[in-house]
Amino acid sequence: MQSTLNAASGIFKKTNETIGSGGGSWESGANSATIYIPTSSNDNANGMHDNDYYVYSLLPGNRQLAFIPKHSGAVNVTSGLALRGVRVQGLNVGSSTSETGNVTFDVYTAV
Secondary structure, eight states: OHHHHHHTTTTEEEEEEEEOOSSEEEEEOTTSSEEEEEEEEEEOTTSSSOEEEEEEEOSTTOOEEEEEOSOSEEEEOOOOOEESOEEEEEEEOSSSOOSSOEEEEEEEEEO
């Protein structure tokens, strides 16, 4: 999918967006003409207070697009595609919340 979107540079503009800051919930691109594809996730490196990350579509039905289990450092994400907005939820699996975790997306916007 990404190679097709990249080849259509006259139709879509590609940017990157990092969403999240540890535990919590964040939304981006609600009702916009965008496609969000998660590519990576980063969490604090100490491993004590890492988060599980869930990626949801903002379309009706609130479908889960990706699950990224607790990790330290950076990991690749290989599933998920959201149209018209995305929500990232970081859930703590330790005794306190990580302050550094996030999910990075390739974002394609219709030009």
